[in-house]
Amino acid sequence: MLENIRNFCIIAHIDHGKSTLADRLLEFTDTVSERDRKAQVLDDMDLEREKGITIKSHAIQMLYKPEDVEYKLNLIDTPGHVDFSYEVSRSIAACEGALLVVDASQGIQAQTISNLYQAIDHNLEIIPVLNKMDMPSAMPEEVKEQIIDLLGCDEEDIIEASAKTGYGIDKILDAILLKVPPPKGDVNAPLQALIFDSVFNQYRGIIAYFRIMNGTVHTGDHVKLMNTKKEYEADEVGVLGMGLHPKKMLHAGDVGYIISGVKVAREVRVGDTITHVENPCEKAIDGFKEAVPMVFAGIYPVDADDYEDLRESIEKLQLNDASLVYEPESSAALGFGFRCGFLGLLHMEIVQERLDREFDMDVITTVPNVSYKVFTRKEELIEVHNPSGLPDITKIDYIEEPYIKANVITKTDYIGPIMTLGIEKRGVLKNQVFLSTDRVEITFEMPLAEIVFDFYDKLKSISKGYASFDYHECGYKRADLVRLDILLNGEQVDALSTLIHRANSYSFGRRMVEKLKELIPRQQYEIAIQAAIGAKIIARETVKAFRKDVTSKCYGGDITRKRKLLEKQKKGKKRMRQVGNIEVPQSAFMAVLKLD
DSSP states (O other): OOGGGGEEEEEESTSSHHHHHHHHHHTTTOOOOOOGGSSSSTTOOOHHHHHHHOOOOOEEEEOEEEEEEEEEEEEOOOOOOOOGGHHHHHHHTOOOOOEEEEEETOOOOOOHHHHHHHHHHTTTTEEEEETTTTTTTOOOOHHHHHHHHHHEEEEGSSSOOBBBTTTTTHHHHHHHHEEEEEEOOOTTSEEEEEEEEEEEEEETEEEEEEEEEEEEEEEEEEEEEETOOOOOEEEEEEEEEEEEESEEEEETTEEEEEOOOOOOGOOOTTEEEEEESSSSSSSSSOOOHHHHHOOEEEEEEGGGOOOHHHHHHHHHHHHHHOOOEEEEEEEEEEEEEEEEEEEEEEHHHHHHHHHHHHOOOOOEOOOOOEEEEEEEETOEEEEESSSOOOOGGGGEEEEEEEEEEEEEEGGGGGGGHHHHHHHHHHHHHEEEEEEEEEEEEEEEEEEHHHHHSHHHHHHHHHHTTTTTTEEEEEEEEEOOEEEEEEEEEEEOOOGGOEEEEHHHHHHHHHHHHHHHHSSSSSOOOOOOEEEETTEEEEEEEOOOOOOOOOOGGEEEESSSHHHHHHEEEEEHHHHHHHHHHOOOOHHHHHEEEEEE
């Protein structure tokens, strides 16, 4: 029955103990057998285990039986990193309550606040949990004050716990039963279910995970997707435990999966609504807002023949990661590939890793950049995701670039260096709020392009790892931007072009050619590496040629004999240079990110 179901998610900043808490809840409710127990049970990707972060949100059902009444608890574990906030928004849409986990030794961090506001917008019941109470460095009193300031709750509402030792887990489960409302929904209404995730199984096709808002679904039902209008047989429906557990029927309030033999990735969209063909519901559920990609980069196969395989791989990856956006494009230097939109640099790195591991695709990634709005003299608006798509400089009236609001939460000792960093990155200080005596929230307004490269890494090193960072888009502003091209022996390499602020262009061009000189291997002829803005060359380095000593066989004699041999060699080198092709190694494309 509906009153015995609870749907909840766990939200927190990265590394505050979400996955460990999920492990303890699964053990406490005997969802995981002794044999399957391991740390971070729900993080099933090798990448997640290696990096110690959650990348995907994971759903699982637990059965909990206090005093002879069986409750179904549907838990959705969410990522904590800002680059995966879209996963969090989808999990929140499928829940009625959220556990807000805060590390007792670190206090409230930027991502905690951002995720919390999302949960409040969806009217979720918030249960604050103070985790890592067993740590010697825990500061429960101070952190409790921060939580009370943020939530406006009473001190008794905050549950003290330690996911590592299992302390307080029973109180958390009781609070979920007491405070999280049971799902609202009408079992007798037409079927209405929201798809919040999907995975591709090579034997069974696409497995869609959904949350039923109204109605019931049985195995063998004739169902359709409302956006794509495609119809399917529900071959199997069931709930998500440690594996897939088939059931004959699921009803309103349940979280489960459906397998209907769909083979084409494009047909199943995250955020779509499933309903019956005979008795459809009136309107689709408002899904979640579309993911807005922040960073764009080109992904190209190393071998041009792998283009179709790469397309298939990205399609299957998009099933499992709905925030990845892509469209085909071609480049003079790299051939055919895809222009992909990512939520951030970590997201881009993860996608690249997953293409390599899960699909065995060898790819080259170009320099990441953001999207710009170009206004021409004819008053046309062109969206540019790629520097090579920039119209001729004579046709441009002005360019606008995306700005973000960046919130940095840090210890007061690091205010000075962080402000300097923000201002170096063309940021404008908007606000500064002291959350407690030694913690401050600093708000900047800055161009998105400035944080794409190395802002996060620099912030972490300046603050010795203490500062946390979160951002969201806040519109476009006019900017003085130029296109910086890299030329190799006079040939432009479009994959290395960047759009950059005029004030930074000279130093960036200078550093870039120096870096490329180290990375491009020497050839039989010399290679000129130049940085140019339009027709103006602003920096140059030369990779010297390998030279054979052709005069070694001349012992003494007339100088003209030696000169004749050297001239012959010079002509040969010149001819080589005209037909020579320079391979730019993958390390050169990635090195641009780490110029400092």
